[in-house]
Amino acid sequence: MFIEPHFGTPRTGANGWIEVVCGSMFSGKTEELIRRLNRAAIAKQRVEIFKPALDTRYHVENIVSHNDNFISSTPVANATDILEKIGNCQVVGIDEAQFFGEELLDVCVTLANNGVRVIVAGLDMDFMGKPFGQMPALMAVAEFVTKVHAICVQCGGVASYSYRLVESKEKFLLGETQIYEARCRHCFVAGQKEHTEHQA
Ligand SMILES: Nc1ncnc2c1ncn2[C@@H]1O[C@H](COP(=O)(O)OP(=O)(O)O)[C@@H](O)[C@H]1O
Ligand SMILES: Cc1cn([C@H]2C[C@H](O)[C@@H](COP(=O)(O)O)O2)c(=O)[nH]c1=O
Numbered sequence: 001m002f003i004e005p006h007f008g009t010p011r012t013g014a015n016g017w018i019e020v021v022c023g024s025m026f027s028g029k030t031e032e033l034i035r036r037l038n039r040a041a042i043a044k045q046r047v048e049i050f051k052p053a054l055d056t057r058y059h060v061e062n063i064v065s066h067n068d069n070f071i072s073s074t075p076v077a078n079a080t081d082i083l084e085k086i087g088n089c090q091v092v093g094i095d096e097a098q099f100f101g102e103e104l105l106d107v108c109v110t111l112a113n114n115g116v117r118v119i120v121a122g123l124d125m126d127f128m129g130k131p132f133g134q135m136p137a138l139m140a141v142a143e144f145v146t147k148v149h150a151i152c153v154q155c156g157g158v159a160s161y162s163y164r165l166v167e168s169k170e171k172f173l174l175g176e177t178q179i180y181e182a183r184c185r186h187c188f189v190a191g192q193k194e195h196t197e198h199q200a
């Protein structure tokens with residue numbers, strides 16, 4: 001069970017760390033990010049939230065979960081923009097982290113080294129089941145890593161893969177249930193096999 005590592009007094013000064021929330025699509029990453037950020041706000045901590053500007057799926061500014069929870073955020077084109085926009089906040093939330101470039105790692109480490117609690121949510125794997133963007137590196141340097149799981153829409157099992165239902169091989173392809181479904185390992189591999197056989 002995940003023990004929230006930040007009860008008690010609002011933190012200032014030299015108390016920075018990195019938390020990563022990862023998993024497949026529909027696994028509850030955004031819900032969990034919003035939950036942690038709301039609690040930080042209740043603790044009267046100064047919170048800033050960012051997402052990549054390219055993620056315009058639900059809303060240009062808000063971070064929105066698949067079950068319609070939302071929190072307002074600042075879209076940024078580049079992770080380095082975060083450093084310019086944080087002011088003197090104590091907690092930084094970042095959603096859809098897989099879309100940022102490699103500068104994200106240094107940005108998160110710099111923030112944490114300077115006393116900021118950094119909570120990063122993102123896909124750990126892409127539609128091919130391969131590690132996605134800076135997520136693996138962030139998991140390596142984070143103090144706390146939480147992997148959340150969806151329900152496999154094929155068999156009801158524990159899903160950790162995002163299966164792409166359409167033909168595109170583009171790494172970045174925004175979408176929802178028309179384009180992706182959460183699958184367990186078995187159903188993900190079966191789908192890939194079926195796809196390869198269909199193409200042959
Ligand atoms: N296959 C699924 N497994 C689990 N939850 C799902 C599934 N499909 C839709 N949902 C909904 O998605 C919500 C999680 O949404 P969200 O936090 O946005 O996930 P993520 O950010 O990981 O994509 C769940 O609470 C549930 O209402
Ligand atoms: C697997 C995969 C996903 N994407 C896109 C699809 C969605 O727009 C986001 C993930 O959103 P969520 O909050 O985790 O549901 O990423 C992609 O571009 N490439 C992929 O391989």
Ligand SMILES: [Zn+2]
Nearest residue numbers: 152155184187
């Ligand atoms: Zn399954």
